[in-house]
Amino acid sequence: MLQLLTFLATLTLSFNFVSPAYAQVPVIRIDGSSTVFPITEAMAEEYQTMKRGKVRVTVGISGTGGGFKKFCRGETDVQNASRPIQAAEIKKCEEKGVRFLELPIAFDATAIIVSPKNTWLKSITTDELKKMWEPTAQGKILLWSDVNPAWPKEKMKLFGAGSDSGTFDYFTEAIMGKSKSSRGDYTASEDDNTLVTGVANDLNALGYIPLAYAEENIAKLRIVPVVGGPKSPKKNEPIIPARKTVESGEYFPLSRPVFIYVNEKSLAKAEILEFTNFFLQNCPTIVPEVKYVALPAAAYKIGQDHVKARKVGTVFGGHTEIGVKVEDLMKRESAK
Template identity: 90%
Template sequence: MSLLLTFLASLFLGTPAHAQVPVIRIDGSSTVFPITEAMAEEYQTMKRGKVRVTVGISGTGGGFKKFCRGETDVQNASRPIQAGEIQKCQEKGIRFLELPIAYDATAIVVSPKNTWLKAITTEELKKMWEPAAQGKILLWSDVNPAWPKEKLKLFGAGADSGTFDYFTEAVVGKAKSSRGDYTASEDDNTLVTGVANDINSIGYMPLAYAEENISKLRIVPVIGGPKSPKKNEAVIPARSTVESGEYFPLSRPVFIYVNEKSLAKAEIVEFTNFFLQKCPTIVPEVKYVPLPAAAYRIGQEHVKIKKVGTVFGGHTEIGVKIEDLMKRESAR
């Protein structure tokens, strides 16, 4: 930007032309991105250009690489921080606050032209996606003989995505354990386009992206099996079924992580508290499930006292209900 443009911007935004505008650096999950993007826009509007917020999309895994090197202030994460990432942070002297901000569901989606798939079981999903399926499960009928003898085209999250980690652990039984011959992307809009344009496709993506593109996609109910509260009933992902724990095992908490050192900056403290204060209104606006108000109050208290660490022990847990998460946060 030229000096003239900088000066003109300062007049309109209320920032002195000579001032260095503080920058809050955020990266990580594409799943959490819509929430944080909305928060960043509202916060910057409130600050009238006196603080700039940048929000990248490197995926949860890619974001943690930057966060644990101290390159970002805030990390968007669609799963808890893992043991290896905790170690990397420790090696660089990075201590962090773990702040749950919402619940998300992973939606199974097909083209609206697909008329045969009324529901799908977690066993059928495993048969599609496990590593042993590569080169063998090639047709819809290979999964279920009642389905067409048509080529099965798979779309899903890339390996740096927290959605990939969670989906593979919830469905296959081990994080990052997946067949490799599918169309993978950290950009959920790429997945939307791929599934929408092919009648023989199936994919998984955050519920918010599926709902945003409901005219292009059809969301498939999931039968969660014996560990599900609904046993053998098909359950559609929605706010009510996520809150009740009925959409099992594909619902989960999502987070922001804040570098403790960054909290030495007033704008980071202000933005983090702003984020937690706005969650009850913004989270549902962008089609995620908000936590109870008490959860955000606990988060603000943790920011105040700089409560560092994680309640997940360095691994992902499947089927953690909102009330269980609340108990853990209250006990910290």
Template identity: 75%
Template sequence: MLNKLIIAVSLFLGLFAHAQVPVIKIDGSSTVFPITEAMAEEFQTAQKGKVRVTVGISGTGGGFKKFCRGEIDIQDASRPIQTSELEACRKAGIKFLEIPIAYDATAVIVGKKNTWLKSISVSDLKKMWEPAAQGKIMKWSDINPAWPKENMKLYGAGADSGTFDYFTEAVVGKSKSSRGDYTASEDDNTLVTGVANDQYAIGYIPLAYFEENKTKLNALAIIGGDKAPKKNEAVLPSRETVETGTYFPLSRPVFIYVSEASLKKTEIKDFVNFYLSNAAKIVPEVKYVPLPAKAYEIGKKHVKENKLGTVFGGHSEIGLKIEDLMKREGSL
């Protein structure tokens, strides 16, 4: 009887102790997920079980819905907060810090059996993906007569994805403006599989997911046009071309958004500072491009000074340099 009592008390104390471990709740972008997941693992190891971090993937849009309802502490975002999300946060009294944490690029991908395409222009991508293309631009030869007279199979991000928002803005010229007759998924691995298994498929995914699947896929060099630093030169996505801005217009900074209320908790402030202190090492380990060291120092300064708001004013911008971005004053 005494042994049973001791076991019961031990179990109760164990459960009680577990319940007292603070939990940092994070959700949002599938693009940013690998970075934050790696950070969470390293942080929890460093904390030796004193803090638990949960990281979900509901897409940038889905994450902001939770963030602006006060359901999570940190939001992973592969594009800036938009006007409607700003309004939702304002109504709920959610104030936040906007912190760039890495560069990402969107890779336009084809399968290994695609023998006719090594590069593609932004203007051809627009013809392929704009809303007017739906039901009209169906075959490869509809874009270029030299390409096969075979139906294109299109794969891309779902509507809740920040990658979808950025790709449509960069390529079509308006965020969320896209044909609807394509295979959409928030799961980038689904897109990888679809494109890899079809000779006539084309899609777009975060560069990190392409890097993991180079044996199955080819990335197309992008011809950015008149606004590109290299104008009509075809540029492949890489760490160097993303850092220099020559992979245009499909490279961008990605972010975490931190609730001001959450940041008052010691464990969350510790996690955010840990994130910024270790980003230069961990970001490249998960196949993303780190920001300049100065950007992480500015990020820490913003955390220390509790610099609230966004520098984007509720919309994305194409081709903005990270150094210029960090100098801007946030607006509530």
């Protein structure tokens, strides 16, 4: 999927450069998370249609981490992010004089996926995920039975996000308790289609991908319920990721808000201010269309108020937090 989306984005860019007149229209530059890409790409298409070629929007996919590198150098106007900005990234932005607005746009969940042929893995606990994925598992935890003696004595094949991905950062923080803490002997990719294909075709494979991509490929995959443990609202109950369980916080700890960050200086340009407000106004309809969980309407109104007032900064203190619920996010945004 990611390769196809990247190809289409490149093709669109190439087509746009055919016309010298079109090439001189204002350009809104966006990059970052592949998880957030479907939302932003849909917004870009709708906005460009509305503007009838008077504004061009480019949307790149270099991962949350890779995108923040560009954003904090002032190379992009908008940053797609599947986790909050981190302390080191804030420092980079400060060094370059980049002030930003943090705008939550949706909730997402990380889905644990297996092949439909796998009929024995009914659910998985966060402790089992940790035992499977932690750094010390590399070269040692190789069989399914190494994780749980009740599971087959077959070699596991693991698939997950690459290290520049916000999904990777969040998954490792949620499961291992430390961002970027992971075994390295797995198939890592920023291309979710690669992960889907790898898991779908192998009885002994397991992976993690954004829920929207899992639902898009549900005919090829099976989503495994997760037991969140003592900190979960449902404790020892297996929970399947879905809109209801994400909104309620029951799908713990793998639910999270996703964001766009907007360069404050960029908002001085009429087209970027207009696009940002257009984005927030259309989230209630477009976010569900691309299989993500929309925030309450009030959240987008708060976002628009923050844009109007130029409320810069982050409510997350430069680190990722696990288990943030929609209602918690709303309280923070209201108090910002």
